[in-house]
Amino acid sequence: MGELWQLLLAFLQIGLFSIGGGYVIIPFIQELAVEKYAWISQQVFTDIITISQMTPGPLAVNTSTFVGLRIAGIPGAMIATFGCVISGVGISILLYRFIQRYNKSVYVFETLNVLRAVSLGLIISAATTILLLTLLGISEISMAAKVDWIAVAFFAVSLYVLRKWKMNPVLLMVLTGILGGIVIQ
Template sequence: MNLLFQLFFDFFKIGLFSIGGGYAIIPAIRDQVVILRQWITYQEFTDIITISQMTPGPLAVNTSTFVGMRVGGLAGALLATVGCIFMGVVITVGLYKLFSKYSYSAYFKEMLKGLKSASLGLIASAAAIILALAFFGSENIKLSALNMSSVIICMTALILVRKTKLNPIVIMILCGMMNLISLI
């Protein structure tokens, strides 16, 4: 199958079956591009997720664009991005129509509660993947592979976000500088 078509189709599936968006989509993208297709390594995936968080736009769109660019150049970036967002747009329009019609239904409200819980589980799974990759360099958690500078930087960022009103971009720059200093 043509690589560009494969990029479009794989990200189309990711967009179609990824309920929860954002962080919830990370395991689906990882499974497809790192484990199944082996288009990129775990380290490249972690780097792409990091860059996607620092650039404007939704995480899933940015990630699909970066992966598409890495694998198929500009055409790959365009096709992966369109594939990722196409069904989201179609589904969103359909859900808007449903929500407009049934928003007062008790059954509809209960269904939304279930979807919120599922989204939380997907986000927690993505957080576990990102933590393992950041702290241990892979999803295989071995205490001997623990990167203490990453733990310290993560805790510093967490404290700064929770206790100060610093802009997240400033916090990311500070943490990046902390890691550079740790290498010296």
């Protein structure tokens, strides 16, 4: 029961501070699940992020569900998902009411502009974390990092194919997943 309580509190915290979308919370989930509580390893976290991006639904919800499932099975998945979602629902309702009431205020307008800029910075941080995890197998920049040249090649070819031929990203993920399974075996 203590583990479920920890999951709930951790994902309530994650949901509470996940302003800006799913990619923004990736470093936060990593900090709590991998570093603080050591529920999962860095490699398992990378796998969860990959699976979460490929499955339908919001990234934050998918990641919470997979982490909770890994930690405490179905009850853990339900608790982690609930914790992640309920904070955002409550905040959204309160913000909607606040903005409806003060929508003409210049202070509210400027505050929202600042929040957009902060969200962009957090998204860039999350993208950097994903690239480091994928290409180097680390979450922080380090001179001792070992480059995964297969991942770099897959990334470069995928980016080229997406830009040059405008291939469907889902089809590209399926194809690279199959090819990756063949190459790595």
